Amino acid sequence: MNLFLHEMKMYWKSLLFWSIGIVAMVGGGMGKFTALYGATDSSITGVLDKLPKAFLAMFGMANLEVTSLSGFYGMLHFYLVIMGAVYAIILGAGILAKEERDKTAEFLMVKPVTRSWVLGQKLLAGIVYVLAFVFIDYIVSILFIAKIAPNENISAELGLMFGSMTLLMLAFYCFSFGLSGLMKDNRRASMIMISVMGVSYIGAVMMDLFEGSGWARPFILFKYFPNDLIIKNNTLEPLYLGLSLLWIGVGLAMAFIRFPRRDLHI
Amino acid sequence: MNIFRFELKSNIKSTIIWILAMCLTVYFFMMAFPAYSDNSQGIIKVLKNYPPELLKALGMDINQFFSAIGFYSFVLIYIELLAAMQAMMLALGTSGRELRTRTSEFLVTKPISRWTILAAKSSAVLVILVITNLSITLTSLYAVSAVTKEPFSVTALLMVCLSTFLLQLVFAAMGILLGVTFRKLRSVAPVSLGIVFGFYVVNMLKGIFDDKWIRYFSPFQFFEKYSIIATKSFDSVFLIWSVVLIVGMLIVGFVYYVKKDIHAV
Numbered sequence: 001m002n003l004f005l006h007e008m009k010m011y012w013k014s015l016l017f018w019s020i021g022i023v024a025m026v027g028g029g030m031g032k033f034t035a036l037y038g039a040t041d042s043s044i045t046g047v048l049d050k051l052p053k054a055f056l057a058m059f060g061m062a063n064l065e066v067t068s069l070s071g072f073y074g075m076l077h078f079y080l081v082i083m084g085a086v087y088a089i090i091l092g093a094g095i096l097a098k099e100e101r102d103k104t105a106e107f108l109m110v111k112p113v114t115r116s117w118v119l120g121q122k123l124l125a126g127i128v129y130v131l132a133f134v135f136i137d138y139i140v141s142i143l144f145i146a147k148i149a150p151n152e153n154i155s156a157e158l159g160l161m162f163g164s165m166t167l168l169m170l171a172f173y174c175f176s177f178g179l180s181g182l183m184k185d186n187r188r189a190s191m192i193m194i195s196v197m198g199v200s201y202i203g204a205v206m207m208d209l210f211e212g213s214g215w216a217r218p219f220i221l222f223k224y225f226p227n228d229l230i231i232k233n234n235t236l237e238p239l240y241l242g243l244s245l246l247w248i249g250v251g252l253a254m255a256f257i258r259f260p261r262r263d264l265h266i
Numbered sequence: 267m268n269i270f271r272f273e274l275k276s277n278i279k280s281t282i283i284w285i286l287a288m289c290l291t292v293y294f295f296m297m298a299f300p301a302y303s304d305n306s307q308g309i310i311k312v313l314k315n316y317p318p319e320l321l322k323a324l325g326m327d328i329n330q331f332f333s334a335i336g337f338y339s340f341v342l343i344y345i346e347l348l349a350a351m352q353a354m355m356l357a358l359g360t361s362g363r364e365l366r367t368r369t370s371e372f373l374v375t376k377p378i379s380r381w382t383i384l385a386a387k388s389s390a391v392l393v394i395l396v397i398t399n400l401s402i403t404l405t406s407l408y409a410v411s412a413v414t415k416e417p418f419s420v421t422a423l424l425m426v427c428l429s430t431f432l433l434q435l436v437f438a439a440m441g442i443l444l445g446v447t448f449r450k451l452r453s454v455a456p457v458s459l460g461i462v463f464g465f466y467v468v469n470m471l472k473g474i475f476d477d478k479w480i481r482y483f484s485p486f487q488f489f490e491k492y493s494i495i496a497t498k499s500f501d502s503v504f505l506i507w508s509v510v511l512i513v514g515m516l517i518v519g520f521v522y523y524v525k526k527d528i529h530a531v
Contacts, residue, residue, distance in 0.1 A: 025467065052305035054298055058340060079470060086463055090456040101452055190455045195287075198351075202291060202344055209298040 003108075003118060007095060007125035015129060018087055019136050022080065026137075029076040030144040033069070057208030063228035070154045073145065074161070074227030080137055081165050081222065082201060087133055088169040089193045092176030095126050096255070097186030105264050115260040123177060123255070130173050134166050157231055164225035164236055171221065171247040172197070178254030184265050196221075218243060269373075269383060273360050273390035281394050284352045288345055288398070289405040295341040296409035299334055303414075306332045330495055334414035338406060339426050339491030345402065346433055346486060347466055353395060353434035354458040357441025360387045361519070362451040370528045380524045388442060388516065395434050403427040422495045429489040429500070432508050436485045437462065439515040446523040482507060 056062045060078050065071035096119070099105040108118060141158065172193070180189040204222040207213045217223045217240075224240040313328050330336050361384065364370040373383060406427055410418060441458070445451065469486035481487045481504075488504045 021464075021467070051309050052302050054302035054305065054337075055340075058343075079467065083463075083467070086459060090459065094453070094456065098452065187453060187455065190453060194455055194459055198287075198348070202348075205344065206294060206298070209295070209302075211301065 001121075003113075003121040004125050007122055008128065011091070011095075011125075011129050015132060015136075018083070018133065019140075021083065022137050023140055025079065025083070026076065026140050026144050030073075030148050033072045034148055054209050057205060060205075060208075062208040063226075064231070069145070069149050069152050070157045070231050071228075073141070073154070074157075074231055077141075077161050077165070077227055078222070080141075081168060082197075084133060084137070084165055084169045085172045085197050085200075085221075088130055088173035089176045089190070089197060091126050091129055092173040092251075093180045093186065093190035093193055095122050096177060096259070097180040097189065100265050101186055103266060105266055109264065116256060119181065119255055119259055123174075123252075126173055126177065127170070130169050131166065134162055134169065137165070138162050156234060160225075160230045160234065160236060161227060164230065167241070167244045167248075168221055168224065171244045171251070174248040174251030174255075176251070178251035181255035181259035182262075184262070221247075267386070269378075269386035270390050273363075273387055274393065276363075277356060277360070277390070277394055281352075281356075281398065284348070285398055285401045288348050288352070288402055291348060292341075292345055292402060292405050293409050295344065296334070296338065296406075296413050298341075299337045299413040302337055303332065303334075330492065333416065333418065334410050335418045335423055335426075335495060336492070338410055338423065339495060342426065342430065342491060343469070343486065346430055347462070349398070349402070349430055349434050350437045350462045350465070350485070351458060352398065353391075353437040354441045354462050355454055356394060357391050357438040358445045358451075358458055359441075359454045360391055361442040361445030361523075362448060362454065363387075365445070365448065365451045366454070374528055381520065384442075384446065384520055384523050391438050391442070395431070395438060399427065399431040399434065402430065419495070419498065422498055425494050425498060425500070426491055429491070429494060432505075432512075433485055433488070435512050436488075436508055439512045439519070443515040443519040443522075446519050446526070 053062055060075050064074050066075055099108050109115070138158070145152075145154070145158075175196075176189065176193040179192060180186050183189045200221045200223075203216060203220040204226075207216055207220060207223055221244075224244060225236055230236070310328055310332055359366075364373050374380060403424065406423060407420070410423060440461070444457070444461075451457070465485055468480065468484045485508070488508050489500060494500065
């Protein structure tokens, strides 16, 4: 329990800074929406409809009706998910690897606990932080949405968006956790995860640009639960639910199978 | 000279990967241009009905906006994101290498001044960034000319690429400054990721925070790509501002490094 509490203490400050970022982004973004929300006449939608899809894709507006509350929030939410992924990667790639990096691994490993126990405590602390990030994001979003559009109810869409965000963040978190447990060189683990995230981001934009690029979806995490489909179908696709669970499972397997038996690099 | 060569050697692999990644990104994005061009006929027709004065006031030149080079400056933000990441990680990793690996003693006890050490490291960073930008520029030239049959201004494209280089230099100078001023540097990637993405998000939300002064603190916004293409010149205020930033951060970094207490492990 001590280790869990220790890890919890280590990260609250950084979460505080991230929360400020979330508030700035949701607040600023939704503030912009008020201008659009009042003026939902056909002139704006008319122009938007005529714009080339690639143009809209660049602003993350492809397939989304940005004059509606859910569409606009969906656009904003995409950037929140990216922020969340960055947070999850930094957290997951650091929480385990920092012991070896900061040469405190000996101190920890000579304690009368198994390595799996250490893993479990650290994993749990990180998951709590991932959930806290999503929770703060959710609360902030709900507050701003209620303030700007008190009469509209999009809680079903919001629930799905945040559900998918939780899954994606956990996938990023668990996979970086596993990778940093697996690899001796923790720098390489975080580099790999950052590349995965970069490819996912640019890949997601490219998928909006190119017609008929649906085949690439399983490889691009940010396209697992695209907000336009969530708004349209009001459901998360089971295939991609399964795939994200698979990433989580692979990440955990890498950590719990390999880390307890590998040599620590001190 | 040894330090210079050492830094080049230790960065060569990652540099090649970065160059490949950025060139591929440029190429693939430009491959989307033909479809974009076809889809934009409708909006061009609509815009042609607007009074030309209005479009001019909005800074929109239809021919420019929907041309290949316009599309290039449009997708450039993603290349700039990668470029900024590379510059930041490279500079922070290079200037903070001894700090991170706790090998400062080894380097500073050599019979060379600290000034020389940091100068050698900075020049290695500069050389790598120049090579990177040459590759991106050539790829861009090739990709733009591959997707369009219409003639385009090579000067404008080169200037847009030059603005990417300036952006990299700003982030590299920032990286060098941070690398020497940090007390502790545990790992390079998360720090760079956080900083670059922070600036990137500010840029993405530029429509939201449309105060003018924010532009001075958001390197991704220093140069308006469209006005570069239209006027074939840089915004002189921001050209000076970015040079001041680069030189200023380097001077502070050098002075700090020469004077700082370097702790033995």
